[in-house]
Amino acid sequence: MEPLDLRRLRYFVVLAEKLNFTRASEQLCIAQPALSQQIRTLEREVGARLVERHPGGCSLTAVGKVVAAKATLLLAQARAARDDIDAAARGQDGRIRLAYTRSARGGRVDALIERFRAQNPHVEVVPETGWHAPNVAGLLAGRYDAAFVRPPLDEPGIRWRLVDTEELRLALPSGHHLARVRRVSREEVAGEPAVMWPRENGPGMFDRIVAQVWPSGINLVRYEPDDEQLLRAVAAGGVVAAVPEGRAKALRLRGVVLRRLTPPIPTVDIGLAWNDRTSTPVVQRLLATLDDPGEPPSGGS
CATH class of the missing domain: 1.10.10.10 (Winged helix-like DNA-binding domain superfamily/Winged helix DNA-binding domain)
Incomplete structure (x- = not known):
């Protein structure tokens, strides 16, 4: 029949x-x-x-x-x-495979996702966490629908919107002589032994941090895998680090003092990126959440 x-x-x-x-x-x-x-x-x-x-x-x-x-x-x-x-x-159902970046949990990132979940209760958010470079690679390979990244980035087919701009703070051992001042100048931090994460994790962000904090060149003596390990290295003494303000405050460790740098204030951006060739209605709804009142203006291309 x-x-x-x-x-x-x-x-x-x-x-x-x-x-x-x-x-x-x-x-x-x-x-x-x-x-x-x-x-x-x-x-x-x-x-x-x-x-x-x-x-x-x-x-x-x-x-x-x-x-x-x-x-x-x-x-x-x-x-x-x-x-x-x-x-x-309409993007009101389904799921979104979302990659966070290790250096940007909390603040506007988490607030954005919580608002998206509240507005779209039938959308399943499947989260992972990685560094900028693997997140972009995941977008290109189709493993993720959207990912938080650290601009600048210029991969063909990848677009991004600005989520937040964070001030960089200088993390110092509590016994360091610069821990006694309120603001640290570039001249004072120049030559100080520094710790960073590997450049391949996020080349654009790495270069932007070095250019803003150590414009005359960084005395890089040690690598650690992420911001938490950077701060643990600082707490152990002997090195300094530049860490985004939100992450530094969330990971407050005994033996670490955070100090601001003198103007021009160093900053890093956090963006929400997606693959323009594989964008879905759910991704578009997440991007629309950025336009809610109280969100910063869009950026990137």
Whole structure:
């Protein structure tokens, strides 16, 4: 048997409710002869009589009652499926594979995602955490739908929006002589043994930090994998580090003092990136969340 036509089933369900061709055709906004023709066609498709016609209306046959019950259920399922499809097309359903960057948890990043979750309760957020370079590689490879990154970045096909701009703070051992001053100049920090994470983790951010904090060149004596380990190295003594303010405050460690640098104030950006070739409606809804009141203006390209 061929699949039954949903439109004819809808006509039949209305007729089963009204038990009158005139009233059913009025509700359906079709001519009564056209409704009668549709019901006769449905009866041929089913292979059995569905209604008994009377002078004052009609009644359902035994088969008609079964068809009416099953058709009501089937139409409800079809409407639910249509609603799910529409929600997915609008980005209100489905999932988003999202990569955080290790150096930017908390603050506006977490607030953005919490607001997105609240506005889109039927979207599943599948999070991971990595460095800038692996996050961009994941976007290019299709492993992620969106990722937080540290601009600048100029990979073809990758676009980004500015989420936040953070001030860089200088992390010093608590016993360091510069820990006694409120602001540290570039001249004072020049030549101090410094610790950084590997440049390949985020080349653009690495170069931007060095250019702003150590414009005459960095005395890099040690590498650590992430900001937490940078601060632990500082706490152990002998090295200094430049760390984004939000991450530095979230990871406050005993033995570490945070100091501001003199103007020009060094900063780093946090952006939300996506692959323009594989963008989904859910990604577009996440980007729209950035435009909510209180969010910073967009940036990048």
